[in-house]
Amino acid sequence: MAKQPIITVKNLVKKYGDFTAVDDISFEVYEGEIFGLLGPNGAGKTTTLEIIETLREKTSGQIMVDGFDIENGVDSIKKRIGVQLQAAGYYPNLNLSELIALFSGLYGVDVTANQMLEKVALTDKAKAKYKDLSGGQKQRFSIATTLINNPRIVFLDEPTTGLDPQARRNLWDLIREIRDQGTTVVITTHYMDEAEVLCDRVAFVDGGHIIGINTPDAFIDELVALGFERKKEVKAANLEDVFIAKTGKEWREA
Numbered sequence: 001m002a003k004q005p006i007i008t009v010k011n012l013v014k015k016y017g018d019f020t021a022v023d024d025i026s027f028e029v030y031e032g033e034i035f036g037l038l039g040p041n042g043a044g045k046t047t048t049l050e051i052i053e054t055l056r057e058k059t060s061g062q063i064m065v066d067g068f069d070i071e072n073g074v075d076s077i078k079k080r081i082g083v084q085l086q087a088a089g090y091y092p093n094l095n096l097s098e099l100i101a102l103f104s105g106l107y108g109v110d111v112t113a114n115q116m117l118e119k120v121a122l123t124d125k126a127k128a129k130y131k132d133l134s135g136g137q138k139q140r141f142s143i144a145t146t147l148i149n150n151p152r153i154v155f156l157d158e159p160t161t162g163l164d165p166q167a168r169r170n171l172w173d174l175i176r177e178i179r180d181q182g183t184t185v186v187i188t189t190h191y192m193d194e195a196e197v198l199c200d201r202v203a204f205v206d207g208g209h210i211i212g213i214n215t216p217d218a219f220i221d222e223l224v225a226l227g228f229e230r231k232k233e234v235k236a237a238n239l240e241d242v243f244i245a246k247t248g249k250e251w252r253e254a
């Protein structure tokens with residue numbers, strides 16, 4: 001089946017004063033994929049994402065999201081996307097159940113807190129406050145909030161930064177599940193290992209430019225075909241795998 005673009009970005013430019021943070025980038029995200037924007041700090045990933053999410057103004061360029069033009073379709077786009085809130089948006093006196101009830105009320109959708117917490121294996125924390133969650137649980141909760149309006153696309157900005165290896169892998173499983181249930185996922189990360197195992201396609205962003213878009217496998221095969229060899233023999237597992245194997249639990253059990 002031909003891949004259908006669900007997001008199309010054409011010649012996007014974002015200037016902050018004299019500084020060009022996003023410099024004429026174009027790409028497509030296909031329906032049903034996990035698409036990664038990869039690059040170092042300051043590359044322009046967050047700026048690009050927030051413009052697509054309708055949270056920041058572009059300087060120029062065209063963007064279509066699920067058939068709607070960002071120029072005149074902001075309300076329709078907002079209804080179709082899920083965006084992670086900054087932690088500051090989580091009223092400190094409310095527990096997770098109450099927060100979900102609040103957000104579903106705001107979206108005008110009829111979901112129970114339990115349904116949403118179930119999706120991210122947090123039903124046992126329903127009465128906990130956000131501030132009392134572990135780093136991985138906080139990320140899972142925040143992902144649950146992006147799913148409340150049953151979006152066509154979710155945007156995750158560095159969802160695994162600062163997490164331990166096990167929590168990171170739990171989150172990868174969760175993100176794959178979201179994709180497998182039909183939601184397109186756009187994620188930013190500067191962890192290349194994460195992108196390699198998680199993303200269906202990646203775009204490398206550097207200095208406001210896209211320097212390549214492909215599947216991780218195709219990028220790696222292309223480099224190897226050019227004669228690239230790693231200096232050191234790569235073992236079939238690494239220390240992170242050892243740690244996971246020794247301590248590992250599936251995230252459903254965590």
Ligand code: ATP
Pocket residue numbers: 016021039040041042043044045046047048190
């Ligand atoms: P990180 O991985 O650190 O989040 P990023 O790739 O997401 O980086 P952006 O946050 O998009 O990068 O920032 C791109 C560039 O634009 C950076 O040089 C940043 O300092 C600059 N920038 C971002 N927001 C603003 C702003 N509101 N005003 C001025 N410059 C900004």
